[in-house]
Amino acid sequence: MLSDRKSDMSEPHIRMNDLNVWYGSYHILRHITADIPAQGITAIIGPSGCGKTTLLKSINRLLDEMEGTRVQGQIWLDGMNIYDNGVDVTEVRTRVGFLAPKPSPLPMSIYDNVAYGPRIHQHDHNSRGSKNQDLDRIVELNLRAAGLWEEVKDRLRSSASQLSTGQQQRLCLARALAVKPDVLLCDEPTSALDPIAAQKIEAQLRELKKERTIVVVTHMLRQARRMADHVIFLWMGELVEAGPAMQMFAKPRDGRTQAYLDGDIG
Template sequence: MTNKLIDKRTIFKIKDLNLWYGNDQALKGLNYDINEHDVTAIIGPSGCGKSTFIKTLNRMVELIPSVRTSGEILYNETNIFSKSFRVEELRTKVGMVFQKPNPFPKSIYENVVYGAKVHGIKNKSQLMEIAETSLRSAALWDEVKDRLNSNAYGLSGGQQQRLCIARCLAIQPEVLLMDEPTSALDPIATAKIEELIVELKKEYTIVIVTHSMQQAARISDETAFFLLGELIEAGNTKTIFTTPRDKRTEDYITGRFG
């Protein structure tokens, strides 16, 4: 019997994924499917491979020279490690939001339209439309519409993080990867980001790394528990949190370690 009431399209299929930093193996034989329009929470103690895993989904981990991988990651049925799969195309479709907000030292407007300009869009009215649409989608438009030409560093931490989400949305991705996007934020800003994630999953697939069990329980549809580079258990979030199959999952969720 399945927990899903309807069949969902699988957007990522991870098959026997291994990853090494030099001689140190960080991911070990991962097999996992990520479904479209789900919020998938990646949980586990520090150093267990959570961030490495999501950075592998758009090959950002390859920016570290010593990294090598084996296995496959199929994105919409195409292996992202294939020589014919352009990494620029992958990172356009699979965007990343980092732990600490990282706006560019530019205006709010220039931050949002940066990607569109890189992709060759020059029409000012089109760029303005992209900026407004993206900022509205990130629940930030009403707060910044009168100061679009102000420096992004003048925003609060929570606003900067939503700006980074808007910048990501402006290039029309299919997937949003979020690496502990609220860990540097206060509870009020965290609540706004969580509300935003729940809203965004109507249009996007979201994979979020979080240290907060409460956050994973509140916003995710699926949860995957990592330990020492291995995927120990994954499935429906409610099931993982109430009746985990593996004692290590139960011990982590109940705070016995980690």
């Protein structure tokens, strides 16, 4: 199925069909139907409380973890409805990674943070030696992909908690990448960071979008303008408008989108 996607880039990578989410009796996402194209960055924008995080978490079934949440509708990922009975949720979360707003490295070394996922997923190896070499390579590769390698290569065994917040977020990015997700969900990935650290995360995500589908939730319009290839605009739990970023920012179709972009609402 994956190869189908790569050979036909006109097909959306993720397709949400009439998605509804309730927290208890509160109908928080209403009839969301949208496509997320393969590769590139899709930004989910809208004012605080409009349902961005909820929508993002629905894409790798993180809402399952929350008591009192009910989901209805389908989310198709490479032709599989992730809400079908019998779907392996662990597999979904391996294929769809998640980067949280506040960096939360595991209480272990820099190296072990990145090696954590691959160790769990690791297949048989002939000898312990080759296994460790593989891990070394995986750790380096993913720290490079997160733009952190040069800063930490000489202290891989020191605790992740000694890193700055910005470095910790890039470490969490490396950790998420290490299990080779083909979709990466990022929830306000720079909201806890200073502008320089934020810039670094943005730069890495722009680089990473060449190889995978990236979805970024942001309430910062300027960030969306800098990063997005596609945009989904949510307003009070409903999808108002979705489409290519250039078109949406230049000539939105809906009056509410225009008002939001102009700063008149939200």
